[in-house]
Amino acid sequence: MAGINAGTPEVAVGEPVKLGTNGEYELEHDPISDKLVVRDTVNGTEAYIRPETTQGLGQKGAFLRSLIDGEPLADDGRTYATIQEAEQAANGWMFIPPGTFAENVVVTTDSLTIAGGGYGTVIDGGTTGHALNIQADDVTVRELSVQTAGGNANAYHGVYAQNPDATLNTVTVRDADGSALFLQNGGITVVNCRVEMCDDDGIRAATEDYYSRNTIVGCHIAGTATGIWHGKGDDAIVANNVVTGCTNFGIGFGGASNDCVCGGNRIHNSGDHGIHVGSGADNLVFNNRISGSTNADLDDGGTNTLTDANVTGAAN
């Protein structure tokens, strides 16, 4: 055989480089695996070559590089060594591949979506700060784990949401020095999340100030002080959660919580009341199954609380 393609050796993306007078060999780049395909066109066999190093890949196949290198990916098409750097570069979306990231991430990009690689994506705040600190509006966090360590001396939370309208979906808090999810604004949605353990309350909402319209639905919570605590503010929804083995209340509402909805929860083995309603007004507590509480399963200290069809007493 002889020669490289007659004429210019430049070929377009997706076209193979032909070697030989009659194109006996072809070279083509596989965009997904980043391997070079060497194809014998006479007998149809193929062999693959891949580089040992990813050096010099630049921005090619950034998503794949994010997975291979374990580096967070921003929507500028680049990967970064840390989640924080990716967050600073991102406009609206970023991806964190599986891996453990020892960082205290601060989110300051409004409307950012942080997509994780699932349970195996771990933001580990260690003993130095919150794992994920949301200081922007309309942030979505989904499909990742967070953790912090310590003995409640520092009160570092798994997720600290300081701005409104955040969404936490399928987030697992493996452990937290403070609260698992610390929600200190309004309109925050927590859905399908898990709390494995933490030193303080599992989900602790609206305690620093009055915040309304927080929604907590479909979560599994265990191993916390109070499972779900809503301190001040109105119109919260706490529904369809499973809360077990908390050392304080299963679910509690502070004295400045009004017009909240607490229904369809399964609460078992709380170290104090299963559900506690403070002195607020017009809260609804209905269709909950509460058992195994150290004190009364349902403790209603509110004004005009609607309690309906709750089932209390020992589990079967």
Added chain:
Amino acid sequence: MVGYDDTNDALTLGDDDDLVIGDYRVGYNSTSGDWEAVYEPTGDVASVPTNQGGSLFPTDFADALAGKALADDGNLYSTVQGAENAATDWVFVGPGTFAEAVTVDTSGLKLWGCGYETLIDGGTTTAITVSGTGVSDVTIKNLSVQTTAAGGNVAMGIDTARPNTTVENVTVRDSDHQGINLDAADCAAYNCTVESGDASGIHINTGGLRCIAIGNRITGTGTNGVKIKNDDSIVADNVILNVGGHGIVIPSANDCLVGGNRIHNSGNDGIAISNTQNSIFNNRVSGSTNLDIDDNGTSTMLDGNSTGAAN
């Protein structure tokens, strides 16, 4: 140095190594990031074009992924099982039908499809099984599964016997046995669809303590829409239509919460209850062949349910 990657049947070349094919020397230029073929007699160089920067995904990502599964080792596999075996934390399955029975035994794995067009067809074997000592926290989402009726009431869509499994946005197109079987503690099924099946659409089995099934749509199953056989589970806000058996049945579970479901045209009872202190509340049940709500339990809390012919 030249190596051989036998998992992927590929040679690996170091930055300074070349592959010689006849008069050609092929190598990776780590400076430019391009593969190059050099014709030795003349020194002519041809660069193999690669996807250029700026895009999140390589060009033709969707096409290249069709019929393949990408593991987080960066390799493509022709089977989902191959990718699962290689993966540490994450598998992304492209569109296409995968005729295989997949076992997920990687703790924490996220098995993620392209949506309805990613179909895992187990044939006469359960399509996806989650198992393995110490395995937990597996997530399965955004894909379809099916098994064939010829399995003889054995092959399920998804069967998990490991705790903290989450099944989300999964469609069971058809199933020889149960559509989604939750048989371990703290599992969850959210926003799933069961289109057809020979047994229960969602089955919370005897191992399924504290499971959650919310926002699912179940139609046309041979027996029940949802069956609950362990305690402390929550079944809420599901739509259950035209199932051959009960819409929701609790044959052997206590302290469960069944609320906010819309159940219509069940072939047996709409909701059938046994055991103790289950709460059945705010359901709309109609068109049941037998009773809309059949309470044979002890201390059942029935509250706010609406029964009788649909409008």
